[in-house]
Amino acid sequence: MIMNRRIWICISLSALFVLTGCWDRAELPEKGFVMGIAIDKTDEGKILLTTQIYRPSQGVSAIGAKAADTAYMNVTTENDTVSRAIRDIPINLGRKAQWSHIRLIIIGEKLAREQEIYDVLHFFYRDHEPRLTISLLIAKGKADQYLKIEPLIENTTSQQLFQSAQSASSSSGKAIFTDLLKLGIQLKSEVGNALVPYLYFTDDPPTVTNVAGTALIKKGKLVGRMEPKMTENLQMLLGEYQSGMIDIPCPGPTNNSKKTEVVEIIKFQGKLQPTILTEDLLKVRVRIKLELALIELACSDIMTIEDQKKFTRNVEETIKGQIEETIDWLKQKKFDAVGLGNKVYIKNPHLWKQWKPDWDDRFARAQFDIDVKVKITNSGTSIPKTAIKK
Structure with missing residues (x-):
């Protein structure tokens, strides 16, 4: 047993002599x-x-x-x-x-x-x-x-x-x-x-x-x-939005037109899917789901379920309008920022070969169907959920 241990020690020490160093290293x-x-x-x-x-x-x-x-x-x-x-x-x-x-x-x-x-x-x-x-x-x-x-x-x-x-x-x-x-x-x-x-x-x-x-x-x-504001909407179209705050204009009388309320997006899901209706018509479905927390309320009192539904509809319409504005801006620039052409190529490579030469014009003619669903999950206070009266 002792002899075997000595042999292994000698072998290990001998191996050290054949190890090479980094001769050309930079200090x-x-x-x-x-x-x-x-x-x-x-x-x-x-x-x-x-x-x-x-x-x-x-x-x-x-x-x-x-x-x-x-x-x-x-x-x-x-x-x-x-x-x-x-x-x-x-x-x-x-x-x-x-x-x-x-x-x-x-x-x-x-x-x-x-x-x-x-x-x-x-x-x-x-x-x-x-x-x-x-x-x-x-x-x-x-x-x-x-x-x-x-x-x-x-x-x-x-x-x-x-x-x-x-x-x-x-x-x-x-x-x-x-x-x-x-x-x-x-x-x-x-x-x-x-x-x-x-x-x-x-x-x-x-x-x-x-x-x-x-x-x-x-x-x-x-x-x-x-602009930064449109970039937020573009992130939603790309499905890459993570977190941020959105200003919601107060509805109703003109004296409220300059007032805004603020919500924070705490969860986001988005999907953009092209649908080829004919060889000349492209329709794009955009589906967005948001979970929000209330941050600032300047003109809304959310005390009942109806108040919450009304506020939710206003948020949905605001976000949808902002996304439509961003899409219209991109169409005017004829700039496909959402990679729509890449999705068409994946879906139908043969058709894409026909569309690619004049894709900028086709992108400008594409029809977008936008659906936004909002759920309020937090009142923004120490109470974990929105305080409403049933």
């Missing part, structure tokens, strides 16, 4: 970890790349010297393409850029309108370091100015904007979160339209960033912008 001090980038186009047609690098040294060093106040630094490079501008980063930084931790890509409006976005982002789809979960934003004006502001609560501006994009989508419905994977699927789909969150500064001081509204991408380029 941490040789890397600059990228948190976010901004891509712009100069007047000369070149790419202006602003790269935000995480600064690891914070607090007080071992010898008592105070470290830098910020947790990041920005490096600016300019070249003919994005990949060439990236290769110039070590010239300024003295380290190789590491892309495995990047959270955000901001594209300036000028570049987005003049050059196909997919071509701009080739490096991030082909290189092995960047991940397809990188968030994307289209910025009003130049993109680099948004990385120059100080973050409100996060360590870096890139992380701050990344969190804003996620929260705007999940908590208010005023933006549609998009990453590299989602963008690639949309651009390479049958319709080819894509939706990207829109980034801009507030007009009134103090100047802060807003991630709200949707940049509309057609044939790879920016063609327009949808």
Whole structure:
């Protein structure tokens, strides 16, 4: 027994001598970890790349010297393409850029309108370091100015904007979160339209960033912008709405016309289904179910079942009207933002081949049948359900 144990120990020790190390590894001090980038186009047609690098040294060093106040630094490079501008980063930084931790890509409006976005982002789809979960934003004006502001609560501006994009989508419905994977699927789909969150500064001081509204991408380029309010309705059409609040106008006399009541959506179900009636007529059924909590009541007293039914009907009509307004706006723009053409392709590929060349016009002629069902499940108070008299 002792002899067997000694033999196994000798074998284990011998195995250590044949293990290899990472002879070509890059040490941490040789890397600059990228948190976010901004891509712009100069007047000369070149790419202006602003790269935000995480600064690891914070607090007080071992010898008592105070470290830098910020947790990041920005490096600016300019070249003919994005990949060439990236290769110039070590010239300024003295380290190789590491892309495995990047959270955000901001594209300036000028570049987005003049050059196909997919071509701009080739490096991030082909290189092995960047991940397809990188968030994307289209910025009003130049993109680099948004990385120059100080973050409100996060360590870096890139992380701050990344969190804003996620929260705007999940908590208010005023933006549609998009990453590299989602963008690639949309651009390479049958319709080819894509939706990207829109980034801009507030007009009134103090100047802060807003991630709200949707940049509309057609044939790879920016063609327009949808307002935040309509973006909420678009999320419902897409079936992606998670949470948010909706203003409900007070019905009745004109003195109530400017008053609004507020409800919070706590549960959402939505489905959009195309129905091909003839080879020239397309009808779309939209079914939406909502569970709401009452937040603010400015002109309604819900004391009986009839009061609740009346209030529910007003909410249903309001939401239906807002969705119809959004659909009419998309029809005027001839922009299929709901991926309706992709659904037609899945349902009838042969018919889609006939419809695809003039799909924008067909989308504008499509008939939408919208049905909204609302259920009030919470009064918004400590009482778990709406207080009514039976």
